Amino acid sequence: MHNQYELTQHNSFALPAICPAFYQPKTLSELEDIVPHLSSPFYILGEGSNTLFTEQATTTILQPNFKGITVKENDDFVLLSAKCGENWHELVKYCVENNYHGIENLALIPGSVGASPVQNIGAYGTELADVIDHVSWYEFDTKTLKTLDQSACQFAYRDSIFKNSLANKGFIVEVTLRLSKQWQANLTYRGLDTLPVDVSAKEVFQKVIDIRQSKLPAPDKLPNAGSFFKNPVVEIKCFNSLKEQYPDMPAYPQKDGRIKLAAGWLIEKSGLKGLRKGNVGVDKTQALVLVNYGSKDGQDIVQLAKHVQEHVLAKFDIFLQPEVRLLSSKGLIQLTQSK
Ligand SMILES: Cc1cc2nc3c(=O)[nH]c(=O)nc-3n(C[C@H](O)[C@H](O)[C@H](O)COP(=O)(O)OP(=O)(O)OC[C@H]3O[C@@H](n4cnc5c(N)ncnc54)[C@H](O)[C@@H]3O)c2cc1C
Incomplete structure (x- = not known):
């Protein structure tokens, strides 16, 4: 176990963050020794390629590292x-x-x-x-x-x-x-x-x-967590009215009758592709990816994500849900639609 462990190497946004305790069990018996000490809040971390540290402090981290x-x-x-x-x-x-x-x-x-x-x-x-x-x-x-x-x-x-x-x-x-x-x-x-x-x-x-x-920025060159938002799945009525306004809008029918839209297309059509705000931005090639040009503060990505959500909501009346997991010092947080 490590106290006050630094996590830059453990997240693909390359954000510095410190966890109070870091456990990395390699076997079940090592894990069983840890479980009684694991106090909430804690977060189970893999390689951190779908995780955004929103603050410079995180919860306790458990990173199971069993191999085979x-x-x-x-x-x-x-x-x-x-x-x-x-x-x-x-x-x-x-x-x-x-x-x-x-x-x-x-x-x-x-x-x-x-x-x-x-x-x-x-x-x-x-x-x-x-x-x-x-x-x-x-x-x-x-x-x-x-x-x-x-x-x-x-x-x-x-x-x-x-x-x-x-x-x-x-x-x-x-x-x-x-x-x-x-x-x-x-x-x-x-x-x-x-x-x-x-x-x-x-x-x-x-x-x-x-x-x-050819399409996605490599995290080791330009830190990111892949698609930041999920592709929204909408009711057919909503799809039909959007399709009238945007005949070229990509759409993927789902088994349940609803339609999946391409979040990257919605972001691009909102004029945000390639947008840069300080040390973070919307990728120039794939608008669904938010990238870190060198920020040391996860809040920069959070603010950018909110900006993207607001613009897409204003233009299409669709609220984009993050795919990435957002971890604060108190646990996971959500970016919800303000009423
Ligand atoms: C450049 C790039 C491209 C990507 N492309 C894709 C893509 O095409 N398709 C896609 O689906 N995803 C994609 N992703 C997202 C990411 O690769 C996946 O979500 C991946 O599974 C995350 O693995 P991780 O170990 O890094 O997870 P982490 O970010 O460490 O954790 C992700 C979630 O899994 C939980 N978790 C981790 N390990 C365990 C465990 N052992 N037991 C229980 N819970 C656990 C965490 O608590 C968290 O909720 C991309 C990411 C990047 C950076």
């Missing part, structure tokens, strides 16, 4: 289990190298395996929910390991039970994927649809990396 990958297979599928402290992209690479197919579309998403179910990571037409078999969950109250199958995880767009009723009640120890041996490339997404149907998983993996590198 195990594989079981039969004629039909591969069951691949990875511990929470493994890096997600390294896992995708490992799968591609070993001919385990199904997560190549999720290449280059930063962060840990442990965080991947929390917001049901997704990209290029694939979501974690499509390939997950179960999650091993350590419950703080009972000090036991539980298994949550795919449906128990309550996955939805950038959402799961781990962000809701199970938040801070335990943590994800291990994620098990079920990868079918009857693999077919998922090329539905724009950018991948030009690939031939007999493309290999390795080629899809490389294509996804190339597209991502």
Whole structure:
């Protein structure tokens, strides 16, 4: 355990922040020694690529760093289990190298395996929910390991039970994927649809990396946390009236009849793409990404995010919800719509 631990290296916005106590258990028995000392508020941190430290002080941090990958297979599928402290992209690479197919579309998403179910990571037409078999969950109250199958995880767009009723009640120890041996490339997404149907998983993996590198700022060069806001999902009535005014507006029909809009497009049309405010800004290439040009204060990003929300609300009457988790010294905070 470290006291007054500095967290710049532990968040992709590269913001300096200090936590009163930092625990990094590597095994269950190390964790069990820690749990009795873990006082609220505390935050479970992976690699900090979806977390904004809004103040220079944070809560106590628990960063489980269990490592290991195990594989079981039969004629039909591969069951691949990875511990929470493994890096997600390294896992995708490992799968591609070993001919385990199904997560190549999720290449280059930063962060840990442990965080991947929390917001049901997704990209290029694939979501974690499509390939997950179960999650091993350590419950703080009972000090036991539980298994949550795919449906128990309550996955939805950038959402799961781990962000809701199970938040801070335990943590994800291990994620098990079920990868079918009857693999077919998922090329539905724009950018991948030009690939031939007999493309290999390795080629899809490389294509996804190339597209991502051309579109998204790399956090080690320009600190950011990927998409800052979720794509809003609106009722058909709202969509129809917007479509009349903006016929070129991108839209993605959902299974429940609602329509998902592109938050980046809404921000761009609000005239905010490339906006710079002091040491922070809206990325010049991808308006959904807020970037840190050198600020040492998370409030700069918070104020920018509010500015974006206000402008998009004024123009489209849509309130953008952050995808990024906002951590203050008292716990998670929300950027809610003022009445
Ligand atoms: C450049 C860039 C591009 C990105 N692109 C995408 C993308 O295409 N698709 C996408 O979905 N996301 C994307 N993201 C967001 C980010 O990569 C994912 O959300 C990732 O899963 C975060 O992992 P992390 O370990 O860094 O999480 P953290 O930021 O450390 O934590 C995120 C959340 O998970 C919780 N958590 C972490 N570990 C555990 C655990 N073991 N048990 C329980 N809860 C835990 C935390 O409490 C927090 O609520 C992008 C981010 C960046 C910087």
